[in-house]
Every structure is written in structure tokens, then in C-alpha cells.
Amino acid sequence: MHGIFKATAAAAAFFIASPLWAQGETSSSQTSGQETPADSARLDAAAGTIDHLFPLGTYERMMRGTMDKVMDSMLSSLGAMTMDDLAGASAVKQDAVPEEGAPQTLADYSRAADSHFDERMRISTRVMMDEMVTLMTSMEPEIREALTKIYARKFTVDQLNEMNSFFATDTGAAFARDYMMVFVDPEMMESMMGLVPEMMRAMPDIMQKVEAATAHLPPPTSAEEHEDDSDGRAADEF
Template identity: 60%
Template sequence: MKIKTIVTILTASTALATAAPSAAQESAKPAEAVEATVTDPARLAAARTTVDYLFPLGTYQRMMKGTMDKLMDSILSQTFDRPMGETMKGYGLDDETIEDMGDTSINDMMRARDPYFEERMRISTTVMMDEMVDVMTAMEPAIREALTKIYARKFTASQLAEMNRFFATDTGGAFARDYMMVFVDPEMMQSMMGMVPEMMQAMPRIVKKVEEATAHLPPPLKHDTGEEQEEAEQDSQ
């Protein structure tokens, strides 16, 4: 398996483990059934107030700025420092090949090819996370609008009004301000870091299932180039 492929898989596992759960926006079902699309202005207005409390503009910047890049850098560093033989278990390699890998880590192998690999990864992660802050911030108005419709659909006007009265109190306001921030709290981040080894162990099974699910499709067309040939030769060494 190509080293670049391994790096991609491990990076994807880390990103999945550090993603803030989308389920955080789910709430209990309202006491009464509601229509699929809410058009009641009063209900939408109440839901918009709820979103103002729980997801004000600038939420993504508060959550991600100076936090996610450090977290990703820390987790990737730990992940790539794992012995290669341990990391590659379950990827179809024979025991002798895995044993030959010994305690060599991905960092060791990448440093042999690129002495600046770790610094390159650190800089890349910082730049990508900073750019993601801008992207996510630009998306916030649309996300807030979607949340408004979701809350209006899930809760009645009276339920929304009751929540908003709570959020207007000192205790409710404190809860609302930090509602999303708990997902980037150091303790939560540490918990998410603990998920990475389990996700790494699951990746071979997931990759195999993807291969099985797409086995009936013709293989992608290959267009050999000098660069691809050179890369293939390097990976075979």
C-alpha cells in the first residue's frame, strides 16, 4: 500500500474523530406533530431567537480559531509516531511483512523522503484550519437559517418561547453561550483523541467494505504520465 494512501487514511480518521457531532443540533421531538414546512411567522421568529442564543454569528470562529489546528497537529503527530507494523495490521499484509516493519513509524518513513515532513504537515494543518474558519464563517448565515427552520419544525411556538425565556436568564444565557463550545473543550478534545486508535483499527474493515460495494463497477481509466510513472517507481522501492 502506498505511503501517501496510508497518510490519507490516517488523516481522514483523525478528521472524523475531531469533527463536532452534528447530532448536537438534534433535540427531543415536540409533544405534538408538526408539519414538514413551517410558515407561521410567529413560530419562525421564536425559532430565530433560539438560534440567536445557541448559534450566534461568529460561533465557528470561536470554536475553531487556534483550537482545531493544534488539536489536529497533536493527534496526527501521535498517530504517525505509532509503529508502522501496528498501524498496518488488518490491511491484508502478511505477518512477515508486518514484522519486517518493526518499530518504524510513518514519521520515520516520511522523514526519510522529506526531512521537513513534520514541519510541512504542521504548517499545512494550520493553513487549512485557518481557511476552514473563513469558509465556515461565510456559511453561517445559511446554517442559521436552516437551524431556524429545523427548530420551528421540531418545536411549537410555546415551547420555543419557554426555551427563550430560559435563555434570557443568567443561567440560561450562560448555557447558550457555551452550548457549542463544549465540543472544543480540552476535556472533550482529549476524549475525541481517544477515538483515533479505534477508528484506525476500523479503517481496514471500512475500506474492504467499500471495495466490495464497488467491485461491480469497471475500474477507473488510467492515464499514465511521467509523473505517475515516477511515483509508481518510488512507491515500489
């Protein structure tokens, strides 16, 4: 059970990077066929834009304090899930879940197995968060460089200068300052967490469609079978 909680904590911390990737994908789909190679003037203008939208220290600002509350909320929601919920998400038949265990939540099972579960999870998530802040902060220069190239490729010098002029105003500066913070706003994260039960209910149907779509493929071989096949092929070569 601890592994489920820790994996969720790590995934949640890494999730905050997704707005940048989604932004790149969305922008690419919207401007496909309209891009031209970026020259130095566009790169210079784009660098100014990224200074406003994604200055150094953005990830630490996103993750310190705000993400602590988000993590607590996410782990609390996960802990409230019952074995019935997990069975539905993994397409396990409901009659395979012990009745005496069905009403209990993941957190109940974890606390029964570990009397220090709550404190252990609190410490673990804080340590993981601190390490993720360090990791993501170390990546910021490369991310800023990539964003600069993306913006330079997708927008003209005039467009970038107009953005920068807007960001120089009080309203523009306020928008740029909280542009990334919106994605980790507690209200946004609460809304996302509200979708988890619906996603869990949809998972069995999704897995059935995956199985149907891959039904024409031979079943994967086990490690032992793969090793036997390799040995057999090597023997044939001799």
C-alpha cells in the same frame, strides 16, 4: 506520507461541523410524526433561539486557538502510529510489512524523507485551518437559516419562548455561550482520539463484513474496460 497527514488535518477541521448535522438527525428521529409546518411566529421565536445557540462568528470561535491544539494532538497521535498499525487497519497481512520498518512510526518515515517535515506540517495545518475558518464562516448564514427552520418545525412557539427566556438568564446565557464549544473542548477531542486505536483494530473485521455483504455484486470494471464496453455498444448501434 505527507498526504495522510494533510488529509487527516482537513478532515479534522471539517469534523467540527458534525455536531450540527448529528443534532438535526437526532432531533428528527426523536420527534418523528410530531412535526407541523412552521409558521412565521415559530420562525421568529426559533430565530431568537439560534441567536443564542449559534450566533454569527461561532465557527471562528470554535476553530481559533482551540482547534490548533486539537490538530496538533490529532497529528501527533497519527504520527505515532506504526506500519503494523496501518497494516492492521487496511487488512494487510502482517508478514507483508518489512520487519526493519515495523517499529518505526509514520512520523519517523516522514522525517527520513523530509528533513523539514515537522515545520512543513505545522505551516500546512495552520494555512488549512485559516482557510477552513474562512470557508465555514462564509457558510454560517445558510446554516443559521437551516437551524432556524429545524427548530421552528420541531418546537412550538411556547417551547421556543421558554428556551429563550432561559437563555436570557445568567445560567442560560452561560449554557448557550459554550453550547457549541463543548464539541471542540480538548477533553472531548482527547476522548475521541483515544478511540482511534480501537477503530483501527476493528477495521479489518468491518471490511470483511462489507466484502461479504457485497459478494453477490459483480466486480467493478476498470476505466479501460468501461471504455471498451462503451466503444463496443457504440459500434453495435451502427
